[in-house]
Amino acid sequence: MSLPQELLETVVLYLAGDNKALCACLASARAFRLACEAQLFHTVVLQKRTIGREEADSFIRGCVFFASTPYLVRFVKELHIQLSTEASEARLLETVLQRFATTVIRLAILSPFLHSNSQYKMRVPDGLAAAVLHAITRPQLQRIDIFHVAGLETPMRFLPLAVDNNELHLVDWNIVNMSLQVDITAAGQYYANDNFYRLAPLFSVVRQLWISWSWISVAYCPELPPLPRLRTFHLHAEAPYYITATSAPQLDPAFARFLPFIAAHAPLVSTLRFSFDWRFKLQWKPADGLPRGLAEITEPWPMLGAAVFGEAFPNVRRVECSYSLSWDGSDEVGGNLVQERGELQAWLRGWTAERMSGPESAGILAVTFDDD
Missing domain, CATH: 1.20.1280 (Monooxygenase)
Incomplete structure (x- = not known):
């Protein structure tokens, strides 16, 4: 039966x-x-995550399997591919894209996984670049996600060039959702501010922008090209501070300039999301009153309140902010860690709402601790 x-x-x-x-x-x-x-096979991911022969072999086996199995085409709706500057890998990825371009509704494109200085200036082979552009113009495609590592502008250069040369004129950017995630944590000495302007045409069609920024390795404010279509901006910040001579943490002044820059370059943004990961060990005792030391380094936009915030972002309808803190309690005898953390969370919520309230409907905020 x-x-x-x-x-x-x-x-x-x-x-x-x-x-x-x-x-x-x-x-x-x-x-x-x-x-x-x-x-x-609804979602297929072809990506290298670490350096090593085993990972490279696994990546190639995956490419060969999907390039040689056309039967699976009808099942694949989301395709995540990591670009490659190596000719043999690029040919395999080109075949995969040609196979699945007619069925995928969501396409994710990742920067190449590079492990030597010379590779930062290498280009994606023309065949693979053409296959990516062809997939982007397919009528059933609904979303494009691009994951870009700052410093790798050369391998990704074919994308903004295609936008600038009107090669993607068949794409209706009011329907196709373009998101861009930029990782500035690994840029190091290979990154220069003006490199982002080489990607300016790509930024011009982005509707969602996520920037992952670590002050530990990159202590400056990146300058972004204009973002005329941007609706959602998400900043994930790791340790946006530096340690002074007195061992006191202090907010890096570059961060204070970042939000006004976004306000000027993205006039249509309607949603702002901030997530702060404070790596330093917080020293605070509830009996001492408000943790002003924390306030000095967690000020998202120093000295600006709700009125100025609302004026700078007139179209914002939602603001979300979350914190991740390292704090084990006051170490006082009889202290209740759960209660103390609750007090800290309550203070931080109110303090943040006062400075980043924006519209009345703003959603603020979540506070977690490293061991949660």
Whole structure:
């Protein structure tokens, strides 16, 4: 007796996200094959995450498998590919893109994984670049996510050039959602502020921008090109401070200039999201009153209150802010860590709302601790 296809799909949908269970279900009966494969291959990720022969071999095996298995095309709806400047890898990725360009509705493009200085100036081969641009212009595509590492502007240069040369004129940017995530934590000596302006045409069509910025390795304010279509801006900041001669942390002044810069370059932004990861060990005792030392370095926009914030961002309808802190309590005898953390969270919520309230409907905020 065979089960109805609707029931089979319901069973498989319940297992979605559990690849081991889906593989076991697939092996149990042929009837589950289509439904299981649709779940298993809905999202395909071809990416190198570490340096090493084993990781490179795994990446190539994945590329070969999907390049040589056209049967799977109908199942793949999301495709994440990491660009490569190496000719053999680029040819495999080119074939994968040609196979799946007609079915994917979400395409994620990652900067090449490079491990030597000379590779920073290498270009993506023309065949792979053309395959990416072809996939972007497909009519069923709904979203494009680009993950860019600052300093790798040369390998990604073909994308802004295509925008600038009107090669993507078939794309309706009012329908296709373009997001850009920029990692400035690994830029080091390879990064220069003006490099972002080489990507200016790409920034001009971005609707969502996420910047991951670590002051530990990059202590300056990046200058971004104009963002005329930007609607959502998310800044993830790790340790935006420096340690003074007296061992007291102090906010890096570069950060104080960053929000006004966004306000001037993204006039249509409607959602702001900030996440701060404060790496230093917070020294504070509730009995001493408000933790002013923390206030000095967590001020998102020094000396500006809600009125100025609202004037700078007239179209903002939502502001979200979250903090991650390292604090084990006051170490006082009989102290209640849960209660003390609750007091700190309450103070930080009110303090942040006062300075970043924006519209009345703003959502502020979440506070977590490193061991939560």
